[in-house]
Each structure stands twice: as C-alpha cells, then as structure tokens.
Amino acid sequence: MAKIDRFKRTPISNQDPVIRSTNFEEVCLGYTEEEAVKEAKRCLQCPNPTCVPGCPVAIDIPGFINHIANREFAEAAHVLADYTALPAVCGRVCPQEDQCEKVCILAKKGEAIAIGKLERFAADWARENGVEVGKTKPGNGHKVAIIGSGPSGVTCAGELAKEGYDVTIFEALHEPGGVLVYGIPEFRLPKEKVVKPEIENVKKLGVKIETNVIVGRTVTIDSLFEEGFEAIYVGSGAGLPIFMNIPGENLNGVFSANEFLTRNNLMKAFREDYETPIKVGKRVAVVGGGNVAMDAARTAKRLGADVYIVYRRTEAELPARLEEVHHAMEEGINFEFLTNPIEIIGNEKGWVKGIKCVRMELGEPDASGRRRPVEIKGSEFEFDVETVIMALGTSPNPLIASTTEGLQTNKRQGIIVDEGGHTTRDGVFAGGDAVTGSATVILAMGAGKDAAKTIDKYIKEKNS
C-alpha cells in the first residue's frame, strides 16, 4: 500500500477550464470513493479538534470523516444530518478556507483536510444511494410559520419539524431555495441534482411549502397569527440590489447581478427551451469582487462574452471564496484591480457602449481594517463594453418590517434580534441575511437552527 503523505491534500478533479467555460455543468466533479477514503485517512482524528469551532454549526468533523475513512458512508451522512439540513450545499459553497479548514491542525504544517469536499462526498453518496436521514418526533399540534425558503428558513423549518411542530414555509417566488436557486449558478450548485433533493428532504420531515405568497402583501405577520400560527420565523434574506448612483446606470444593458443571475438561474435563460430572454454583449464589465461578482462574470463568460471584473481594491482583498477566484482566473476572466467606475456611457439609442473608470491606490485602513482605496487624480480612462453588471451587494427588503407593527430594524434595514433570534415583536423570530445583511449560507443556517431552539422553548413555556 502506498504511504500517505499527511501534509498533501488528495487532488480533486475539475472540468477542464476551456471546456467548462462554454457549459453550465458543475465545475468540480467531486471525490470518488477511493479518493474520499484516502483524504479521510489523512485526518488525525484529533481528541480536541481545532476544526470544529471553525464551523459555524460545530459539525462533528472528525466523527463524519472517520466514518468515511472506514467506508461507512451512510453513517457519515447520519452524523452530518445531526448538524446541517443542507450538507451537499455547504460542502460546495462554504468559504471553508476561512472556517473549518483554516483552523485544521494540518494547515499549520501543510494542507488542511478537504473538509468541505468530504462533506459534499458523504451527502452526495447518501442521496445517490437513497439513504434516508432525519427522524421526526410525533406531531405536537403547534403551528409555526417560516417566511422565506432560503437556507435559513429551510433549516429552521427542518429543525422544528423534527421536534414535532406543524411547519409551513411561505415563499414569495415560485421556486423554493432562496439564493440557492436564484443566485448561485448551476455550475457551482446544480439545482435538480443537489438543491431540489435537499429541499425535498425537508418536505419529507413534514414541512409544507406554500410558494407565491409574499408576506407583507399577500398575507401579513398579523394575519398569520390570526391563522393560528403561534410563532413566526423571518428568514427573508437580503434581496435588494445596491447600485452606485453614477451617471448612466439606467441605460439599457446595465443590470444588477441579481437580475442577470435570476434570469439565468431561476428563469433558466441559458436553456434554449425556456422563454426568458437574457442580454449579454460581446464585452461585459462586472463591478464588484465578491462571490456574486464571480458568479455573474463566469455566467456571462459561459454565455459567450469577454468579461472584465472591475474591483476597487487588490486581489488580496477580494471577498469572494478563494476557489471561485481561482476558477474565474482559469476560465479567462480578466481582472481590473484598483479600478472604480465613475460613469457608464451610452449611445444615442440609450444602450451602453462603454464604461469610464478611475484608477485607485490603497490608502489608510478604514473601520473594517482594510486599506481604503482612494482615487488617483487624472487617471480616468474609458473602455468599450456593451453590458455592465453591478455586483455591489444587497440589503434586506424592508417590506416585512414596514408592514409589521413593533418589528424594529437597524439603520442597515437588518431586523434587530436578541441572542436567541427573538425580534422586538413577541412571537416573531428572525435570522440569516434578513438580520445580518448578505453573509453566508452556513451562517444563515446556523441562525435558523438557533432560532428553532428558541422557538421550541418559547412555545413550550407559553403552553405550560
């Protein structure tokens, strides 16, 4: 038997960059059984694992990895199910390099265990082999409403259903999943293969999902209480796109990343057999440097464009996951660092024909500790593009707060909650991006899980 090198990660296969930049198939192909076992065996099974506190939901990482090492794949999935409702999603999209893998003991001397990839492997294996996970207690008759079917809402719903609650999710869009279906593209997170089955698993626990219901319009928090729900969890996400307020932003050909990605992911514009139109010119500028910018850029590339990411700081400050940045570079996305747009230029018919930018340099650190970019005077320049995609982040939708008396928000529109997720309104709980502003899938799930505990306690106390 070949000796394993403790400090070297088992390589994983990806689709070839040249081929994948023309299709929407998943980029990362995942570990085979042999590769997963090999990687799992590298784990030291630390008695005091440093990796676990790095995970926002404190998954028993050595526990599930040990099962993989022993080829007990179903058992590995069972361990994961105790902590996360969406392991196949987290394994794919968590910023592992900043969380569990960052603090894996092996990272000190070599390469961290590929915890995310192993998590994905176990979850995929369980799904492909029909392993049933999750047990529910008998029904207790108490009704809980969940607003939003993103990772936060779905997790909270799943946890409560397991405790025996009668749970209904209300979702504004026609498909459940939140950002997982409308934002993150197919080539990173396959919808039919991964997202749908994970949502089906939650339905199997007895959770009902009513789509096409906008809380604040179709129904309100108050009318839901009248319908007999005893507690309500708001997991409505951060869905409002931010624009720059520069001249030319309303020209034809300027989109928010949300619009561009929604047309392509939720409305399936990339597929010939769907009706949704999508516009992408020959040259596209994507403004921003987060996951959303990478996703928009790589989507535009796949639709045939030559793509430029315009980011005002340097490569080191890019907030996107490292893997996505590498993948984007491999796929031939161009990066204009230390560059900021100041105007979008249109032709006489109202269509974008170029973007005017200014070069930046890094100055003094700002409140977040990052060095603040400042304009270099006289460095303005223009380049030709036909499409501009704004990926500058999102803020929470004020609809629910503005239609619910007693529900307070902070100045960034986030709903104010205490440690357990209770809002300023009795019986109303909240978590995920609706509270924090855009964050991550796993943090949104963690908040949903914590709130489920608080809700359980709240309802039990009220009825005792």
Next chain:
Amino acid sequence: MYKIVKKEILAPNIFSMDILAPRVAASAKPGQFLIIIVDEKGERVPLTICDYNKDEGTVQIVVQAMGSSTKRLADMVEGDSLKDFVGPLGVPSEFVNEDIEELKKKKYLFVAGGVGTAPVYPQVRWLTERGVEVDVIMGAKNKELVILEDKMKSVATNLYVATDDGSYGFHGLVTNYIEELVENQGKEYDKCVAIGPMIMMKFTALTTKKLNIPTVVSLNPIMVDGTGMCGACRVTVGDETKFACVHGPEFDGHLVDFDEALKRQTQYKEEETELSEAYNHKTEEAGE
C-alpha cells in the same frame, strides 16, 4: 395551480379571465398588480389587477396578447390552470388611503388607453361608490378595440370615447380630448389618472402639465421578480431611481422620465419578436 373559472373575449386579441386565487383576492386593492407564470417554461408576466371578488376568491385580469407568453395565455380556456399566480404587488392607489370627505371635494379625470381601460374600471367604481365625481376618457385605435364601454358607463359620471381613426366617438387622441374638455368645454379637474401604453401616458402627462392638473400614471416597465429584488423595473422619477414594482407602479406623471422608460421597455425587443414568431409558427403548424 390557479384555475381559470371564466374567460371572455372583449375585443380582437383582448380577453379577460377570472382566476381562482383566494389569498390574492382577499388582499387586493385598486392600483396593485400581480405576476403570472403560464406554464413550466414560461416567463413571469406582470398584469394589473382589474377586479377581485373576495367571496368567490377570484381575481380578474384583462390581457392583450402581445408576445409568446400572453398568446399562450390567450389559448387557454375555462377549466385550465395557470402554474403560478402571485400578488398583490406594488402600492395601492393613493386615494385608497385618503380621507373620504377630502376626496369628495375633488373632481377626477381618468384617461384610459387600450387594455389600460380594464384597471381603470375598478378604480372608477371604487371612487363612485364613495360619492366622488369621476369623468373618464377612453381611447382606442378603432371601434373594434373599445372595451368595457357599458361597464364603464355604469360607473362614470361622464364617459367620453375617442378613437384614433374616428370610427367611433371623438376623432382623435385622448390628449386632444383632454384639451377639448378643459379648454373648450370649461371642465375643471383636480386630479388626473392615466393608465395605458407608456407613450399615451407620456403625452397625457405633458398635456396635463400644461393644464396644471396633478397626474398619476401607472407604469409598466419590464419586470422579473416584482418584489424589489432585481432592479429590472428601474425608472427615474424626479431625480431619483425608483423600482416600479415596490415603489409604484403608480407615480407622479409630471416627474417620470418617460423617454428613459420608453427606451428601457425595448430592451428585449429582438428576443421577444423571435419567440413570438416561433410561437405563431408552431401554432400554425399545429393547426394545419
């Protein structure tokens, strides 16, 4: 699924449908809209709420078959179901929250163009039921395209019909009729509400600005989600960018940048024409 309980042809290519959607019917108000998806592969199509019946749980839409989604809808019959139906969206008309006594002191002029006539009807009815005086100008290309005339007559204080080609009623555009009423017949109005094609609303707003009549228009930009998430529906009102789906669809007509809005409406023209032609082709083949 949302069942079509009644369908009626109002004019060539214009039809109304009553659709079973109790949650929407229970909370709909004048001025709001909804979004439908016809079938699995269809687009999200925004449509104004024309009428609603809380007891029966139905909502009425009036649609002009334009492109592939609305043509596909036109081909559906009573008993069929729509895949998705979500609403009500947008902010209700501002008069809904006004003090009734104040409202009664005002004289309203509604200007309706084409299918825009349909959403005007429940607004006029709402006001008339509360004792407010409402005159209505209805404009259409020709006699055949005049819809809902009898219904409108039963609720309007005065109803004026104009056709572009003079085949029925006043010969001319709605804007000519507004000038005729105000400048020649001495009518006075405190408020104008214009609903119809973007170009009609633009010229109506220009006319009422000249005549000093505050004017509300109901914008119909391209939309995707209708919940404020995508920004496709951006319009410039005053000097601010607004999202029509959440801040509107009704805005002060004298502040809307119509030229920008008209340009933005054409963003997908080529793609839509292709799809629409493909659909015609398909149905023609099927019909052979």
